[in-house]
Amino acid sequence: MSAIQQYLDLFASQRTVIEDGSCSTMNAERQAAFDNLQQHGLPTQKVERYKYTDLEKALTPNYGLNLKRIPLSVDPYKAYRCSLPKMNADVAYVVNDTVVPATLSFHENAEFIKPYYNRLATQQRDAVSELNTMLAQDGILIHIPAGKKLERPLQIVNISAATIDFMSNRRVLIVVEEGAEGTILFCDESPTEQRSLTTQVVEIFAGKNSKLHLYALEETADTHTHLSNMYIEQQERSEVTFNGMTLHNGITRNMMDVHLVGRHAAINAYGAVIANAQEHVDNNILIDHNAEECTSDLLYKYVLDDKSVGAFAGKVLVQAGAQKTASQETNSNLCVSPDARAYAQPMLEIYADDVKCNHGSTVGKLDENALFYMRQRGIPEPEARLLLQHAFINDVLQHVTLEPLQERLSHLVELRFRGELRHCDGCKMQNFCN
Numbered sequence: 465m466s467a468i469q470q471y472l473d474l475f476a477s478q479r480t481v482i483e484d485g486s487c488s489t490m491n492a493e494r495q496a497a498f499d500n501l502q503q504h505g506l507p508t509q510k511v512e513r514y515k516y517t518d519l520e521k522a523l524t525p526n527y528g529l530n531l532k533r534i535p536l537s538v539d540p541y542k543a544y545r546c547s548l549p550k551m552n553a554d555v556a557y558v559v560n561d562t563v564v565p566a567t568l569s570f571h572e573n574a575e576f577i578k579p580y581y582n583r584l585a586t587q588q589r590d591a592v593s594e595l596n597t598m599l600a601q602d603g604i605l606i607h608i609p610a611g612k613k614l615e616r617p618l619q620i621v622n623i624s625a626a627t628i629d630f631m632s633n634r635r636v637l638i639v640v641e642e643g644a645e646g647t648i649l650f651c652d653e654s655p656t657e658q659r660s661l662t663t664q665v666v667e668i669f670a671g672k673n674s675k676l677h678l679y680a681l682e683e684t685a686d687t688h689t690h691l692s693n694m695y696i697e698q699q700e701r702s703e704v705t706f707n708g709m710t711l712h713n714g715i716t717r718n719m720m721d722v723h724l725v726g727r728h729a730a731i732n733a734y735g736a737v738i739a740n741a742q743e744h745v746d747n748n749i750l751i752d753h754n755a756e757e758c759t760s761d762l763l764y765k766y767v768l769d770d771k772s773v774g775a776f777a778g779k780v781l782v783q784a785g786a787q788k789t790a791s792q793e794t795n796s797n798l799c800v801s802p803d804a805r806a807y808a809q810p811m812l813e814i815y816a817d818d819v820k821c822n823h824g825s826t827v828g829k830l831d832e833n834a835l836f837y838m839r840q841r842g843i844p845e846p847e848a849r850l851l852l853q854h855a856f857i858n859d860v861l862q863h864v865t866l867e868p869l870q871e872r873l874s875h876l877v878e879l880r881f882r883g884e885l886r887h888c889d890g891c892k893m894q895n896f897c898n
Contacts, residue, residue: 467523468506468595472498475598478531485533486601487574490635493582497597506591516775516807517717517746519591522689527631527661530560533601540564540623551868553617553649556604560624560632563604570603570635577605577637584667584695588721592691596633596663603635606648610671614646617866624654624662624688634664638678640702642671647679647866654684664692670702672726679869680708682716683876686741689715700726700755707864708735709873710745711880717746724751724758724786735764736860738880739772739804746775753786762793765860767853767881768804777809780823784815793823798856800830800849850881 475482475498483491506523507514540557541564556568563569570577585593608614624632640646654660670676684690690713696704710716722731737745751760766774776795797806808825830852838848857877864870 466505467520468501468591470526471523471595471599472502474529481531482599482601485531487571489574489578489581490570490600490603493597496586497594500589501591501594501598504591513719513748513777515777516773517715517744522661522691522715525629525659525661527659528626528628529599529631530562531601533562536562536564540621551617551619553619555619555621558604558620558622558634560626560630561600561602561634563602568604568606570605570637573605576607577603580637580639580667580669582667584697584721584723585665585693587695590693590719592663592719593665593693596635596665596693600633600635600663600665603637606636606638606646608640608644608646610641611643613644617647617649619649619651622650622652622662624652624660624684625656626658626660627656629659631661631663634662636664636666638666638668638676640668640670640674640676643673644671645675647677649679649869650681652680652682652684652690654688657685657687659687660685661689662691664690666692666694668694668696668704670696670698670704670729672699672701674699674702676704677865678704678706679864679866680706681873682710683712684714686712686714686743688713690717692718694718694720696720696722696731698722698724698726698729698731701728702726703730703732705732705863706734707860708747709860710737710739711876713739713743713745715744718748720747720749722749722751722760723754724760725754727755728757729755730759732761732863733763734860734863736857736877737764737766737768737774738857738877739766739774740769741772742770743772745773747777749778751778751780751791753780753782753789753791756786757788758786759789760791760793762795763860763863764795765857766797766806767857768797768799768806769801771801771803773805773807775807776825777811778823779811779813780821782812782814782816782819782821787816787818789816789819789821791819791821795825796856797825797827798830798853799827800853850878853881854878
């Protein structure tokens with residue numbers, strides 16, 4: 465039996481249970497997702513966008529799902545603590561696929577999400593998105609009304625925790641209306657060593673003159689597989705800034721599709737990856753310039769040790785009518801072990817003639833001359849290596865404009881390079897599997 469067939473069979477046999485635990489808006493999209501998966505199956509690694517991640521292998525284990533929506537046995541507000549200094553954020557939780565507080569859930573916002581839900585995800589009919597659409601039973605809504613600004617950052621803590629091998633299917637909808645602003649931080653955690661899989665679909669609608677700062681921090685176990693698809697649609701003069709950091713994981717594949725549909729829209733996407741052991745991190749990004757005078761800036765950096773694998777594929781597509789586009793794409797990879805593997809694929813596809821677009825990629829080792837220079841001045845080699853690696857990643861950290869978060873991330877990066885980080889030392893989790 466193929467990996468996808470077990471999920472098709474599960475849906476066919478448990479459809480009533482799945483739909484009873486969900487809202488009508490989500491249920492209306494399931495059949496089309498099922499039909500598409502049944503017809504096309506999973507993409508193989510011969511498909512360009514999945515060249516570096518084996519979906520069949522990732523989805524083969526027999527994971528359990530909470531289809532009957534068994535309530536949480538603990539209050540996450542009591543079981544989880546984040547001591548990020550000076551952050552002063554509002555906090556919400558998604559424990560496996562249960563949203564706390566429920567006021568942010570799709571269940572309680574079924575009518576509002578109807579015009580938005582699955583609208584962007586269906587443009588590509590990607591297999592991960594279809595699987596998520598077929599099985600997901602709830603999601604979290606973040607809505608910033610027109611002209612409003614979130615007074616404080618919103619921190620969404622995604623926790624994967626179970627006593628069995630477990631699969632959760634998360635859905636996120638972010639609607640930033642005209643002239644609205646907000647800062648959102650996603651923290652992905654898995655406090656247990658149990659094997660787990662998360663599929664996640666994020667749809668973001670950025671209205672005219674809106675501003676959104678989105679941060680994503682992953683610190684999951686090496687037994688965790690994270691498959692995430694993010695879709696962004698930006699209107700005129702909207703600005704979205706994304707900062708993603710993977711500090712610890714098992715298998716991670718992040719796909720981001722950005723559609724700039726209004727003039728003067730701007731997308732900034734920055735990412736940092738630190739991987740060792742046999743960790744696998746794959747970032748696949750498409751920036752689609754559909755309007756004139758839009759800008760995009762991509763910067764992704766990887767530090768890879770041991771037998772880890774890092775992959776980056778970034779495509780900037782400039783449509784025929786998107787004159788005066790300005791785009792910069794940079795991917796740099798540092799392999800500190802001879803067994804580490806970095807795959808880089810920056811791409812430009814341009815159909816307009818009045819543009820300024822650049823792209824570049826590098827794969828290399830630590831600068832031996834710089835290392836020698838530092839050792840000659842009395843800095844021990846391990847410390848010199850740490851400093852050089854931290855300086856390499858610091859280019860990405862400098863784009864984190866939330867100062868308390870930048871300080872915390874810099875601290876976590878240092879701990880990670882010292883081999884002392886397993887979870888954020890400011891985060892405390894307990895009793896999630898009782």
